[in-house]
Amino acid sequence: MDFSFTEEQEKLRKEVHDFFVSELPSDYRPGLSGRRASNEKQFEFWMGVQEKAGAKGYLAPGWGKDSGGLGLSDMEQGIVMEETGYWGAVWPATMGLRVCGPPLHVFGTEEQKKKFLPPIAKGEVIWYEAFTEPDAGSDEANVSLRAVADGDTFILNGQKHFMTAPGPADFLYTLVRTAEVVPKHRGLSLFLIDAHAPGISYSPLPTMGNFTVEIFFDNARVHKDRLLGELNRGFYHAMVTFEFERTNTGNPAAQKRSLEELVQFAREEKRNGKRLIDDPQMRELLADRAIEWVLAYLGGWRDGWFFSQRRRLGSPPPSTSAYRGKVDAEPRAKALADTLGLFAQLQRGSKYAKFGGMGERAWQTSRSTHPAGTIEVNKIVLAGRGLGLPRVPAKFNKEIAKSLQERD
Secondary structure (H helix, E strand, O other), X not given: OOOOOOHHHHHHHHHHHHHHHHHOOOOOOHHXXXXXXXXXXXXXXXXXXXXXXHHHOOXXXXXXXXXXXXXXXXXXXXXXXXXXXXXXXXXXXXXXXXXXXXXXXXXXXXXXXXXXXXXXXXXOOOEEEEXXXXXXXXXXXXXXXXXXXXXXXXXEEEEEEEEEOOOXXXXXXXXXXXXXXXXXXXXXXXEEEEOOOOOEEEEEEEOOOOEEEEEEEEEEEEEHHHEEOOOOOHHHHHHHHHHHHOOOOHHHHHHHHHHHHHHHHHHHOEEOOEEHHHOHHHHHHHHHHHHHHHHHHHHHHHHHHXXXXXXXXXXXXXXXXXXXXXXXXXXXHHHHHHHHHHHHHOOOOOOOOOHHHHHHHHHHHHOOOOOOOOHHHHXXXXXXXXXOOOXXXXXXXXXXXXXXXXXX
């Protein structure tokens, strides 16, 4: 694997770097911001920067120019994502760029591509990935939002919840049940739905670490031309979605920036007259963070390199990046909280908070690891696709569940 970069690629990195230097406030510290727009003013700010980045093609650098991108290679796309992550860019359009847009390239009709892709790449619209339901989280085959054909339309009734909400949605990338069959996953379809169509309503659902919403469909109509891919093949299309959702080079870069700011904080903060960085416990924490960052960096670029070589090497092996990030989140948050002491309980905005209130924020987000699949789901993916282990037959799962209930 070759992680070195050409002169042209380094030039691209500098161009993206200079863009963020010119667009972000001089006192902006992404590692202490939480990398999320938490109020209307911040949302408006990021929408403005996002549209400027979209005009330069930085939001979707690997997409073709006809789709609003720059047509760059996989490695060059990784460079743009890395620089974006380092600067803590909080794109409200992330879901459309990372989750909805790629499958649109694969399964969309020419009309759908022309209509939906350029606005996503330009940062003009916000998409939600509307998959999760009360009884269908990790088990997507259990989706019950029902779509019944009626002439040239489908009528939808049901509910989605825990939809990550970076801002008001324009469109919904929605998994629905279009047939009652066994096995269940063969009766699902994907639709591209106007978020404010008649019959669709929303209710806020705040959670630890993220702000989410519930979506209700009450005789909402969607035209058949909004079907993505084949009818009743939505489950298989959704699996492609997850492959795009679980890898990138931006998160390791964000970790690096956060580590740099933690080092700076430790150099400036004093406890009992001594610098915090001279405390052995703090030095151990920083060393652990540095190791985590190096592993994440190598893993991110390993994934990018494999993807760039897929025509020669075949399908890339499943990424461990998401799993590692989820597993590391809780011990990382605890170590930071132990270091900050009682100050770790104070939220951002408190004048007494240390390290920008990131101790409390890290604790909350470490308890909210379900986006892109829980730790258990990531283990299943790595076990099956990475290690080639066989799946436990459904009948054995039922027996195991029955045994656990009897033991309880």
